[in-house]
Amino acid sequence: MKASLGIDIGTSAVKVLLLGLDGEVLAERAAPHPTARPHSGWAEQVPEDWWRSTVAAVSEVKSAADAEIVAVGLTGQLNGFVLLDSNDRPLGDAPIWLDTRAIAETAEIDSAHAGILRERGVTRLSPIAVLPKLLWLARHEPERLSQTRSILLVKDFVLWKLTGIKTTDPSDAAATAMYDFETGDWNRPLLVDLDLDPELLPEIGATASIGGSVTNEAATETGIAAGTPVARGAGDVTALAVGTGAIEGGILGITLGTAGHVVLGQDAARRPDLDSELWCLPHANPDRLAWLGLVMSGGLSLSWMHEMFASTGKPLSYSEMEALAAEVPPGASGVTFLPFLEGAATPYGEPRMRGTFNGLSPASTAGHMLRSAMEGVAFNVRQCVEAFQASGAEITQVHLAEGGARVDLWCQIVADVLGLPVRKLEALNTSTLGAAMIAMVAAGLAEYDDLLTPQMVQGKRFDPDPATSPIYEAAYRRYCTEAEAAARLAHDMNSTAPSAAKT
Numbered sequence: 001m002k003a004s005l006g007i008d009i010g011t012s013a014v015k016v017l018l019l020g021l022d023g024e025v026l027a028e029r030a031a032p033h034p035t036a037r038p039h040s041g042w043a044e045q046v047p048e049d050w051w052r053s054t055v056a057a058v059s060e061v062k063s064a065a066d067a068e069i070v071a072v073g074l075t076g077q078l079n080g081f082v083l084l085d086s087n088d089r090p091l092g093d094a095p096i097w098l099d100t101r102a103i104a105e106t107a108e109i110d111s112a113h114a115g116i117l118r119e120r121g122v123t124r125l126s127p128i129a130v131l132p133k134l135l136w137l138a139r140h141e142p143e144r145l146s147q148t149r150s151i152l153l154v155k156d157f158v159l160w161k162l163t164g165i166k167t168t169d170p171s172d173a174a175a176t177a178m179y180d181f182e183t184g185d186w187n188r189p190l191l192v193d194l195d196l197d198p199e200l201l202p203e204i205g206a207t208a209s210i211g212g213s214v215t216n217e218a219a220t221e222t223g224i225a226a227g228t229p230v231a232r233g234a235g236d237v238t239a240l241a242v243g244t245g246a247i248e249g250g251i252l253g254i255t256l257g258t259a260g261h262v263v264l265g266q267d268a269a270r271r272p273d274l275d276s277e278l279w280c281l282p283h284a285n286p287d288r289l290a291w292l293g294l295v296m297s298g299g300l301s302l303s304w305m306h307e308m309f310a311s312t313g314k315p316l317s318y319s320e321m322e323a324l325a326a327e328v329p330p331g332a333s334g335v336t337f338l339p340f341l342e343g344a345a346t347p348y349g350e351p352r353m354r355g356t357f358n359g360l361s362p363a364s365t366a367g368h369m370l371r372s373a374m375e376g377v378a379f380n381v382r383q384c385v386e387a388f389q390a391s392g393a394e395i396t397q398v399h400l401a402e403g404g405a406r407v408d409l410w411c412q413i414v415a416d417v418l419g420l421p422v423r424k425l426e427a428l429n430t431s432t433l434g435a436a437m438i439a440m441v442a443a444g445l446a447e448y449d450d451l452l453t454p455q456m457v458q459g460k461r462f463d464p465d466p467a468t469s470p471i472y473e474a475a476y477r478r479y480c481t482e483a484e485a486a487a488r489l490a491h492d493m494n495s496t497a498p499s500a501a502k503t
């Protein structure tokens, strides 16, 4: 059987998926890679680890399904970047999206260039983005930047390893804050103004277009036939917009990966309210834009607790954690978790906020903390949904996916907190699925209109329980009050802090 191979270089792992041309998922595999946090606020990965994980996961998925790979599509975490020297060797490790060392540079660029960033980049600047991190490097590691001959984003590094071609797509480019939505090119005037060389950046080609084909060397390493076309693909937000069906209309995609994503496909002429810290990225379909509400610590809020239990020598499985949380009533008896372990994106845009439990008493149990962690993430998701609605978007269906959606209680909590029916998709790895779908379009094997596969509309439905509605209304109001106070506190305590150096 012929199949499209999707490859997602995620934060915690590379995931791969074989999608039959009839829309059936034939096999999926993953291979993990670590994140290093060498200094406060830093988060880095080793680019060669992405390639090693890709080779391992592709080899496994090929053994799991007897399929002929006719197209490859890439996606990956946004805003990680590799500096390559004149011999195409990485100059050090790659700062990833979780790296917030450039808080001071962010404030500086945003205040001097807010107009051009909003009008041409359709963004408020965030320290997640590549742009302020490049300025940080120019100031703190100028030699490293002066030795740099090219810069590649995460999925584009793997595309280069597969094809020998350095290229990117509009969705990955736009997240860096260095893209011009009007010209479809890098925002050259902004870069020149900041003394950053636009020629270090790769050319930008359409998401659903072929970027190159698998080289003989990559074929030997991966087992994918030499000459197989590789689509440029998309950053993970745009790929998961495709994979969750958030392509047009009111279909809202929610994912609980390491991050949490709340995504809608909207008409390209419309813009969200950037003051609500919503993001706007090019969609795979050029007639649309992907609107994003970003929850920094989505699935991470639960995997963090999972790791804490494991570190005590008494690990709990995810189903044991779910069972403990299920013993506690909705609203977690007044315990609130603010899910800002990695800072806050939508709606606060405050990277210095941190996670907090409020309302604990001697009667509180691990179940209260687990349930409130899931509820806190659902409340942050609701803030994203309300920001979309305030920007005039209508929501008719909710599709939920990625690793955290394996926890049924969490799916029910999301339905109850939103007061909307939620469908947990059968194909949970939606960015990987989206990458495989985009590759099919790029290779001329499918049209955008064919992209809603049977997996999309199938899956378990969770209806909101009306009995929980008044409880969650009160708990959500409590959460908002506490989160707003925490945002003010983080801002006031840190507003004079200098840029993060090696501490």
Ligand SMILES: Nc1ncnc2c1ncn2[C@@H]1O[C@H](COP(=O)(O)OP(=O)(O)O)[C@@H](O)[C@H]1O
Residues within 6 Å of the ligand: 010, 011, 012, 013, 256, 257, 258, 259, 298, 299, 300, 301, 302, 303, 318, 319, 402, 403, 404, 405, 406, 407
């Ligand atoms: N065995 C499991 N059962 C239920 N949920 C899990 C399990 N393992 C991980 N998770 C959840 O899935 C999240 C990771 O989702 P995933 O889609 O793999 O993330 P990413 O693509 O960001 O690496 C974890 O943070 C955790 O909340």
Ligand SMILES: O=C(CO)[C@@H](O)[C@H](O)COP(=O)(O)O
Residues within 6 Å of the ligand: 009, 010, 011, 012, 076, 077, 078, 079, 097, 128, 175, 236, 237, 257, 258, 259, 260, 261, 294
């Ligand atoms: O960078 C962003 C948003 O800017 C995140 O969307 C990352 O791309 C995280 O993806 P996961 O690995 O959690 O799926």
